Amino acid sequence: MIATARIHPLFLVMLGLFLAGCGSTAAPPQSTTTTVVTMSAPTESPAPSSPVSEPPRQATALPAALVGEWNASTSKSGVLVLVLTADGGFRQYSGTFDWSGKATMRGARITFSGSDGKSSTEDWSISGGTLTLAGQTYLKADAGSGGTLALAGSWMGMDDIFETLVFAENGTYQRQRDGGNTTSGTFKVQGDELTLQPTGGAATTATFSIADAILTLRTSAGPVQYVRSS
Numbered sequence: 001m002i003a004t005a006r007i008h009p010l011f012l013v014m015l016g017l018f019l020a021g022c023g024s025t026a027a028p029p030q031s032t033t034t035t036v037v038t039m040s041a042p043t044e045s046p047a048p049s050s051p052v053s054e055p056p057r058q059a060t061a062l063p064a065a066l067v068g069e070w071n072a073s074t075s076k077s078g079v080l081v082l083v084l085t086a087d088g089g090f091r092q093y094s095g096t097f098d099w100s101g102k103a104t105m106r107g108a109r110i111t112f113s114g115s116d117g118k119s120s121t122e123d124w125s126i127s128g129g130t131l132t133l134a135g136q137t138y139l140k141a142d143a144g145s146g147g148t149l150a151l152a153g154s155w156m157g158m159d160d161i162f163e164t165l166v167f168a169e170n171g172t173y174q175r176q177r178d179g180g181n182t183t184s185g186t187f188k189v190q191g192d193e194l195t196l197q198p199t200g201g202a203a204t205t206a207t208f209s210i211a212d213a214i215l216t217l218r219t220s221a222g223p224v225q226y227v228r229s230s
């Protein structure tokens with residue numbers, strides 16, 4: 001026979017409390033705060049602007065008006081000769097020195113670069129058969145590449161010192177002789193031929209050459225020479 005045990009009600013209450021305390025309770029979820037950091041793209045600073053400068057003036061070849069032989073008179077060196085060629089070559093010489101090299105132009109400035117490494121830049125201007133270079137006056141001494149330019153200026157007769165020939169750049173001329181006898185007209189140059197057309201008279205043609213500032217006219221009557229006076 002099985003005995004029946006009686007359980008006190010208070011014991012049951014305490015057992016229930018004990019089991020409740022030992023039970024595992026899930027922890028409440030923790031709230032998570034997410035901080036979003038927004039990165040802005042770096043702003044590039046504009047590059048500093050460079051000052052705008054004009055490009056250097058281009059060096060140019062020598063004009064035809066300069067090509068040829070020019071003579072100047074100096075107190076120290078006597079006759080000073082300057083020879084300029086179409087390809088930019090130059091030679092300057094006298095009885096005391098001889099200098100050569102290349103010449104280039106930038107506007108009203110001409111630079112001489114010698115084969116010895118030395119250089120010189122000077123102002124220049126030209127009018128008729130007269131070249132002003134570094135304050136020195138040079139007279140055209142040969143026909144160069146333009147006979148009309150080579151002839152421009154005044155020429156005094158060597159055979160007849162009382163005769164003067166004056167050629168202008170515009171193609172006109174005057175022949176003056178002592179006593180007021182003056183002939184004027186026009187002239188043309190073609191190669192080494194010079195044609196004088198006096199007003200109201202017959203034209204005459206002669207071959208001409210210029211060397212060492214001396215103009216030589218050759219006609220059927222023979223040669224006549226003039227020396228440049230301006």
